[in-house]
Amino acid sequence: MEPFADPPTSAMFIGELSGRTGCNIETIRYYERVGLLPAPPRSAGGHRVYGVDHLKRLTFIRRGRQLGFALKDVRGLLALVDGGGYTCDEVQALTLSHLDEVRLKIADLKVLEGVLGDMAAECEGGTVPACPVIEALFRGA
Amino acid sequence: MEPFADPPTSAMFIGELSGRTGCNIETIRYYERVGLLPAPPRSAGGHRVYGVDHLKRLTFIRRGRQLGFALKDVRGLLALVDGGGYTCDEVQALTLSHLDEVRLKIADLKVLEGVLGDMAAECEGGTVPACPVIEALFRGA
DNA sequence: TATAGAACCTGTAGTAACTACAGGTTCAAG
DNA sequence: CTTGAACCTGTAGTTACTACAGGTTCTATA
Structure with a gap:
């Protein structure tokens, strides 16, 4: 349906990230606001520009949510991963x-x-x- | 635990209604605010004074909620009952x-x-x- | 290159169903 | 008459988003 390049390019706008993860746009911005997803760099005009790292992280968050983990649990899991020494x-x-x-x-x-x-x-x-x-x-x- | 008269007297304050129904006080006031429970008369000092009709209705609401009905469903059920011709x-x-x-x-x-x-x-x-x-x-x- | 319209931006408010204060008043037992 | 439990109002917080409004940017096409 969504004709995105495969493999994912290293730079995409929020619409493509949304399409690739199935996570809706408002929700992505929400995750950024609450500190789950790091704020990405912006284009000259101010559009968010995401990389594969964001794609990976958002996939993780979304899958966690699908599995019924509360956001704070997802946050905990991410903290473990980020800390590295889990x-x-x-x-x-x-x-x-x-x-x-x-x-x-x-x-x-x-x-x-x-x-x-x-x-x-x-x-x-x-x-x-x-x-x-x-x-x-x-x-x- | 709660030494309430049995059968329920026809006049009680919110604490007793809460104890009899297991519904907490803030929630009872909330149900009143959203129009599920009619506003009861007040004592001279402004305390809510409930009767057995309130007890019955709140029991109904609470049981509906325990059975997983959304408040709007409970509202619908109550409307049927109130209408009389269900x-x-x-x-x-x-x-x-x-x-x-x-x-x-x-x-x-x-x-x-x-x-x-x-x-x-x-x-x-x-x-x-x-x-x-x-x-x-x-x-x- | 101009332009149209899709996609993006920020910020605020709304959703469900309560719960938790703060800061004050009333009730009732001793 | 005092005291402290119970009550009052009103507002804000919770979870995890979703839905605008009103404006700007991107990009494909003429």
Whole structure:
């Protein structure tokens, strides 16, 4: 769809970086504002000019987000990488901790799924002006 | 823990309403501000004085939220109830639609769980200054 | 080279659903 | 009548973006 040179050139504007990473333009500028992505040099006219290092870093951030890491976790991961002296243990610990959160959330949602399914199953449908779902909500937790 | 009269008296301050519903005080005032909970009468000194109707409505709101309904969905449900002429079909439709969203989210999270688990499993641990998780993140989606 | 229009710029405000103050007033028990 | 817990208003902060408005730059084409 997007006819970008391959391999990526060493200089691109924000639109191309956006296209290559799938990260939208406003979000890229946002990442710069909050210090996740370093401010790139500018063209004579003031346009941001990115290099492959930015592409790499933004790919990392975006993938982390897709995997459900909070921005502060991504920031932590990047700090480890930037520091250079990270160990596999540290990274694994962060990953496993996040995995736990994901599993917890899955468990919570499965409970919801069960309750909602049960509630909906009790509906008789039709135009009856009464509903077991509504009653359940009024009954509370 | 909370020694409230049982059954609920017909007049209580916000602290008691909070204790009875498990909904925190700031949140109750927030619901009032956004029009989900009607503004109650006030004591001579200006304290909010709630009745059992408020208790019932707040219980409904809170339970809806616990079940993962967005506030606007809760608002919709309450509008149905307030309107009086709701049918079981309408409510069931909203419930099933929300159930779909929950199931989608579960599916998404399970994918995450798989990917994160695989990534973490490849870690050799130890103090090796290299990590398959980091590499996977740099590789992108 | 002129020009049009796509792409870029800054800065601000809005989203969801609360939560957390600060700085002051009221309630009620002893 | 005092004291301190509970309450009040109003504003700002949180997460991670997204959506403008109003203006400038880039670049392909005539």
